[in-house]
Amino acid sequence: MKIIAIxxxxxxxxxxxxxxxxxxxxxxxxxxxxxxxxxxxxLPDVLGVKVEKTIGDMREFMLQExxxxxxxxxxxxLLESKVYEVLCxxxxxxxxxxxxxxxxxxxxxxxxxxxxxMDKILKNYDITVIDTAAGLEHLxxxxxxxxxxxxxxxxxxxxxxQTAERIRELAKSLxxxxxxxxxxxxxxxxxxxxxxxxxxxxxxxxxxxxxxxDEMLAKFDLEGRxxxxxxxxxxxxxxxAEIVKKMGL
Amino acid sequence: xxxxxxxxxxxxxxGERVRKDDMFVELAGPKSRGFExxxxxxVDEIEDGKFTLIGPDLSQMQExxxxxxxxxxxxxxxxxETDLEAIVERRNHDFQNYIxxxxxxxxxxxxxxRINKDAIKKGLTSFGQIAKATMMLFKNELSxxxxxxxxxxxxxxxxxxxxxEAIKIYExxxxxxxxxxxxxxxxxxxxxxxxxxxxxxxxxxxxDRISLCGAINWFDxxxxxxxxxxxxxxxxxxxxxxxxxxxxxxxxxxxxxALSGGEYSRIKIHSFFEYPHTSCGCFEVVxxxxxxxxxxxxxxxxxxxxxPNGLAFSTMAGQTGGGKQIIGFLGVGVNYFRSPKFIQPDxxxxxxxxxxxxxxxxxxxxxxxxxxxxxxxxxxxxxLKTLKEFLEKSQHPIMERWTKEEAxxxxxxxxxxxxAASPGWSMxxxxxxxxxxxxxxxxxxxxxxxxxxxxxxxxxxxxxVFKKGK
Numbered sequence: 149m150k151i152i153a154i155x156x157x158x159x160x161x162x163x164x165x166x167x168x169x170x171x172x173x174x175x176x177x178x179x180x181x182x183x184x185x186x187x188x189x190x191l192p193d194v195l196g197v198k199v200e201k202t203i204g205d206m207r208e209f210m211l212q213e214x215x216x217x218x219x220x221x222x223x224x225x226l227l228e229s230k231v232y233e234v235l236c237x238x239x240x241x242x243x244x245x246x247x248x249x250x251x252x253x254x255x256x257x258x259x260x261x262x263x264x265x266m267d268k269i270l271k272n273y274d275i276t277v278i279d280t281a282a283g284l285e286h287l288x289x290x291x292x293x294x295x296x297x298x299x300x301x302x303x304x305x306x307x308x309x310q311t312a313e314r315i316r317e318l319a320k321s322l323x324x325x326x327x328x329x330x331x332x333x334x335x336x337x338x339x340x341x342x343x344x345x346x347x348x349x350x351x352x353x354x355x356x357x358x359x360x361x362d363e364m365l366a367k368f369d370l371e372g373r374x375x376x377x378x379x380x381x382x383x384x385x386x387x388x389a390e391i392v393k394k395m396g397l
Numbered sequence: 398x399x400x401x402x403x404x405x406x407x408x409x410x411x412g413e414r415v416r417k418d419d420m421f422v423e424l425a426g427p428k429s430r431g432f433e434x435x436x437x438x439x440v441d442e443i444e445d446g447k448f449t450l451i452g453p454d455l456s457q458m459q460e461x462x463x464x465x466x467x468x469x470x471x472x473x474x475x476x477x478e479t480d481l482e483a484i485v486e487r488r489n490h491d492f493q494n495y496i497x498x499x500x501x502x503x504x505x506x507x508x509x510x511r512i513n514k515d516a517i518k519k520g521l522t523s524f525g526q527i528a529k530a531t532m533m534l535f536k537n538e539l540s541x542x543x544x545x546x547x548x549x550x551x552x553x554x555x556x557x558x559x560x561x562e563a564i565k566i567y568e569x570x571x572x573x574x575x576x577x578x579x580x581x582x583x584x585x586x587x588x589x590x591x592x593x594x595x596x597x598x599x600x601x602x603x604x605d606r607i608s609l610c611g612a613i614n615w616f617d618x619x620x621x622x623x624x625x626x627x628x629x630x631x632x633x634x635x636x637x638x639x640x641x642x643x644x645x646x647x648x649x650x651x652x653x654x655a656l657s658g659g660e661y662s663r664i665k666i667h668s669f670f671e672y673p674h675t676s677c678g679c680f681e682v683v684x685x686x687x688x689x690x691x692x693x694x695x696x697x698x699x700x701x702x703x704x705p706n707g708l709a710f711s712t713m714a715g716q717t718g719g720g721k722q723i724i725g726f727l728g729v730g731v732n733y734f735r736s737p738k739f740i741q742p743d744x745x746x747x748x749x750x751x752x753x754x755x756x757x758x759x760x761x762x763x764x765x766x767x768x769x770x771x772x773x774x775x776x777x778x779x780x781l782k783t784l785k786e787f788l789e790k791s792q793h794p795i796m797e798r799w800t801k802e803e804a805x806x807x808x809x810x811x812x813x814x815x816x817a818a819s820p821g822w823s824m825x826x827x828x829x830x831x832x833x834x835x836x837x838x839x840x841x842x843x844x845x846x847x848x849x850x851x852x853x854x855x856x857x858x859x860x861x862v863f864k865k866g867k
Binding site for chain 2: 211214226233240252268272
């Protein structure tokens with residue numbers, strides 16, 4: 149059981165990297181849970197999955213319905229069932245979307261139930277891949293606990309790596325007990341590769357992989373085609389396979 | 398014992414999920430129908446361990462198919478009674494999840510079961526094996542069960558027919574559950590989930606008082622405390638009754654000292670004015686005393702306007718939260734309005750003089766019928782003047798308190814205090830209830846400044862802190 153969170157500055161292509169990682173790992177004989185924990189992201193689109201309801205919807209359902217339920221309803225078991233209802237079961241992986249953020253009421257109890265439920269669900273998978281915004285929400289609230297590795301996606305810019313630096317500090321201050329942090333440089337061109345490697349060395353980041361700018365990926369993106377359909381021998385997928393190997397997944 | 402079954406049985410399999418890829422069959426669940434039911438029966442009615450199946454068995458089911466599914470158990474024993482049915486029924490979820498390769502979710506008419514292919518490969522062929530294992534666990538774990546039998550149904554028509562009967566049983570059970578009151582139980586539950594931002598707050602949850610966040614009722618407390626007694630929800634033995642009306646219990650007081658770090662030592666669960674329950678900050682609704690009419694107004698989190706006392710929810714919430722006993726403000730959950738003990742020492746519903754329209758609509762069915770039209774909202778009253786006018790015009794029962802105060806002879810009159818926090822307008826003097834400590838007052842709000850008038854008052858103040866507002 150290994151939990152990997154993928155994050156990075158907006159626009160760096162972290163969701164594309166997450167999608168490609170999930171796509172590659174799912175070809176191996178392992179059970180995978182993909183979690184979309186970024187309200188701005190579109191992991192389901194990247195994977196080519198249509199999602200109707202989210203965990204946020206179910207948490208809201210609990211808040212709306214709680215006074216109407218039979219008084220002795222076991223709410224943990226009810227919410228657990230609701231979470232399973234929104235779990236998209238794909239042929240080789242499952243996908244869970246966290247969805248809408250909390251409203252103005254008190255979410256202490258609902259979130260506390262959710263923590264226990266998520267702990268239980270995660271134990272069922274060999275690998276969990278979480279696509280999360282740079283603010284690390286859901287991780288900070290401990291809805292998803294015990295993340296083993298953090299993978300920060302950066303593009304060819306210095307700012308991307310500075311974000312990585314900030315995320316490292318944030319993870320430390322949140323006391324997330326992450327065992328390892330890696331950086332993946334995405335959309336890398338022959339012109340900026342040496343510079344990125346230099347930046348990473350300066351900031352003492354473990355540059356675990358370099359995903360080259362891939363015409364085919366750009367075309368898929370432009371046409372809105374799911375990256376799950378990218379051929380294994382495309383440049384981006386070859387680079388992804390390399391990352392998976394290096395991380396020992 | 399367990400090796401008579403082709404599967405392992407252990408709590409370690411709890412939370413084991415059967416994925417669609419690995420699933421042999423799906424039973425009941427969101428895309429089909431089913432239920433689980435436990436009934437108490439006479440010892441002579443039951444043949445112990447008997448299993449009946451109505452409909453096709455596992456071995457007759459197609460891989461990947463979905464079927465309706467009902468599980469009915471009858472239990473008997475000297476100590477078995479109807480009231481125990483729900484508690485026993487709930488354990489079906491636990492015990493069935495001990496079975497390797499068998500996933501049981503949810504409860505009652507929402508059950509959802511999956512069996513994985515591995516279990517079938519290892520020799521699971523019949524629901525009889527599942528039922529026998531479950532019955533064995535019931536008897537092992539719940540020693541008061543002397544005899545048990547089981548009927549499982551997979552026939553669609555029979556499931557429908559029996560499900561309709563089961564729903565009637567659940568409804569009757571719910572009616573009994575709703576009739577459970579503070580005096581019927583020996584244990585309340587405490588919650589310290591919010592102590593991170595209100596370190597001295599301790600929520601006391603009783604059958605007649607839901608947590609002020611509205612999320613935790615007495616049954617939730619019981620369920621959580623059972624799973625993790627050291628967790629944020631825990632049992633509080635009631636102890637001796639000190640004040641049945643106010644809701645003061647020796648057990649709760651003892652716990653109050655410990656949980657608040659000595660901040661307070663008495664709690665009256667249903668009282669607004671005397672040793673009131675503290676608030677973390679998560680309350681759905683805040684009650685506020687309006688001395689000018691000697692009544693209590695309520696404002697909920699969703700109301701963005703200004704209450705007749707000139708304050709917004711957020712301002713009052715700031716005063717109420719923080720885990721202190723604040724006289725004059727009280728945080729509650731919406732469901733507390735449905736409690737028969739709702740602020741009963743303070744006059745209950747008769748003391749309620751204002752609430753926002755949306756909140757009123759939400760709980761309309763639970764407001765005493767003769768009060769519904771007499772209770773103003775922001776449409777009828779926006780300040781103290783219009784509030785008093787409306788209350789007078791509608792003959793609100795709060796007026797009885799006014800006449801009583803006016804009729805009281807001078808020498809017996811309680812200390813009079815008049816606080817006019819609203820600028821430019823003041824009510825004719827009405828006294829505070831005897832022995833009532835002062836409510837916290839807003840200083841410096843509004844451009845009319847502060848006017849305080851005390852007559853024949855004894856005031857003892859330990860500490861006053863003035864803070865400059867932002």
